[in-house]
Amino acid sequence: MQADPVIQGGAILGDATADLAAKWTAVVSVDAAHCAANSTGHFEIGFSRLKEIGHEVEFREGFAWAAPAVRVDVDFWADEAVERFWIENITPCPCPD
16 A cells, blocks of 8 residues: 655745856655655656746756655756746655554
8 A cells, every 4th residue: 555745845945046046945844654664755846937038937856755854956047036836746655564
């Protein structure tokens, strides 16, 4: 049997601009209480990216999850910003024995 971990967007640590680039960083919480011990898996974060001169673009980045939290980083150019983000495609975990 399999269970679904609960993964939620947590603290957004901000955009640090340096050398014409920005880094979007967040801490994503993982509640794997219904999973077997030491379970891990994958998930995707979808982004709607705004560009100062250009079109809005949606894309996804993949990450690995592990309880209790994971830090994620995505690089952007300085003229780009995250309009919104969402979490999807979370792999299930094995149930405890």
